[in-house]
Amino acid sequence: MPLPLTASEIEARLERILPTVDKPGRYAGGELNRVLKPWDSVSAHVALVFPDIYDIGLANLGLAILYDILNRRPDVAAERAYAPWLDLETILRRDGIPLFSLESKHPLASFDIIGITLPYETIYTNTLNILDLAGLPLRSAERNETHPLVIAGGHAAYNPEPMSAFIDAFVIGEGEGVILEIVDAWQAWKTSAGSRADLLAALAHIEGVYVPSFYQVSYHPDGRVADFKPIHPAAPSTITKRIVPQLPPPLTRFLVPSVEVVHNRIAIEIMRGCSRGCRFCQAGMVNRPVRERPVEQILNAMQEAVHATGYEDIGLLSLSSSDYTQILKLTEEANRRFAGAHLTISLPSLRIESFSAELMDNLKDCRASGGFTLAPEAATERMRQIINKPLPAGQLLDTARTVFEHGWTSLKLYFMIGHPSETLEDVQEIIETCYQVLRIGQKIRGGRVKVHAGVSTFVPKPHTPFQWVSCDSVDQINAKLNLLKQGLRHQNLRLTWNEPPGTQLEAWLTRGDRRTGEVILRAWQKGAKFDAWRDQFRFEIWQEAYAEAGIDPAFYSHRQRELDEILPWDHINTGVSKNYLKQDYQWSLDGRSRPDCAVQCAACGILSSLGDLRMQFPNTQWKCP
């Protein structure tokens, strides 16, 4: 076997290759605020990987935070790698060049730890592709002491089972606290010269780390899980997610790319978690409890970040920004402090009902040209009770009126179709609502008003009250989409929607089990990658892959589960109890909504799962009682 290429050999090859590929700046590294440590000056090398191209991955806040935390440690170097675009991949494979990190151009295989983020399911085949481009065996079981440890986290990891054959250990929950513990464990293992199994055992002892090979699943003949149990003494029977009890000051030294990418901006999380409890929303369930950052801390971070990056755009992020208790103060102060600084401050995810005219006034000074977005998700009262996104009658129209009165001329409305028990009448109401909003806008701002309906399709997610339900059939979805397409034909209305095949793949994968891993592998072998890219996605590959594996994908997407069924992700504890989810699901069947838990605690389980942490940090700003 030829010797693996060194970093300087890879760099020399790239010298000739990069000028021939599209957008070579993606692979150059060398951005402002990147950290490059001499390779031999540290004892642990971590490659952080976003399994899609640089343009999309660079702005990922989770990885950016881990990059910062790791690089603050003098004995650790964190570098980055992304999926190469198809043109470079072809050349790398042709010339036998392994995938490399952007900073030092070391091959990924020479790192000690590879940390992969899995933000959504349609990134799974890219993940396998990256392991393959790195020259690593894909299956965890086939890797040994000479290979890097491969870990993964991110939202899709809340159901780790589909990727469990390929990942050595998953981080469940927030990586900030746990990443250094993993590095410590790796360093201790390295000095002890232990086996791969020793390393995995050490990791399994860390709270929030899931080592899939230490568990065994058996299935009923029909495919349901019959039993799931630990088979290693180090393995806990459930893995409780990790959180940071108190949000640390936000990241301010963002990487500033030298080429334009998606979301070139400062991103500051003002609050983590959401108390609303929309039943379709996984993020709302898995990110509890709600923790806010103090206003002063946010303002200082904005200032520091502008100084460190020179960015002109600042996004103040959270799942529901207008629920941040100090939102008026924050926006007022921001306007005052940054007056005349030519900054664009945006506040995505505003709740329709917690949104005031005052807040609108504060936003006016820093409004983005992009228009305004509201997310009613459903258009009928009945439907909104079922999904638990209640909205007093008329509120949406009132808020829309305020938006137009404050000078905006375009409004985007997010809806979701395919909710449990949704009918064509419910969908028809989406059309009516769009026209009502348009008429209001035109009355106030005249003929140039535009209303944009962004319609996605509901996919039941693990760890939500809808984790048991079946998806709408493909025929139903098509009928609903056709209704919308016909009903929203108007020069001032725009409709965008998700194509059903992509949604379907997401539905197959998100509630998948360990057998799904074989399908992912097969799909990748048959050429699937960049599944999240509309122009690259090949649905027929996936259909074939499921067929060849002898698995009916509808088992995962179009099957109502019994409440007592063992779900493939039941061993993952997000803090919200299964009993709570069951009750909440029952309430949805009864058409009963649940109040915002910031108003009235619903005893979701967070306090019994994670309450101890709060004792240790008495100053935490949890919004739980």
Add this chain to the structure above:
Amino acid sequence: MTVYRLRITFAKTAPLRYTSHLDMMHVWERTLRRSGLPIAYSKGFNPGPRIHQGCSLPLGFTSQQEMVDIFLDDVLAIDAVRSALQEAVPPGIELGAIEEIDPKAPALQTQVQSSTYIATLLDPVNPAELKASLQSLLAAPALPRTWREKAYDLRPLIHSLTLLPASSGGQLSFEMHLSAREGAMARPEEVLSAMGFSPHAARVERTKILLA
């Protein structure tokens, strides 16, 4: 309001070699914002920092001499500007001279006359053959070529081509002095390809920009 115009000469080195002319505009905007200098903004719906870039440098090239004009609302000592910028420039920009320019002087781009480049061939070439090839280009009465579907004559845009002594590593390089006037700009890749080389056969660095 005072408008203070400064011409910054800088080297564009490896970390920015794949950053396009358009993206360099963003690089400068952000550099200025980081510097905390009192930058002048353009008027209009979407105001941005006022910056004039010099002539564009093809993707992949490095340069010993690039130029950009910036506009400030306040008059500051050049040294103060330099130290503010020094702190703020990203990897890939090395500051050179900074000088005051008459705010009413024409746009930088229109003042550029010509540029010199050094092309270093990546693969071994016979020096005698290379020399002959350079000479035959210079001796040609015309070099008809097309760029983006437009026919033009490359020859009058070439001022000189000179073979340089081989490097210690044995790589051969030559210098080109080419017209860079607006509308009469010769591209180093075009010279390479007129000589029968692929545009990727050489590493090219701009060495000088000559102004009117």
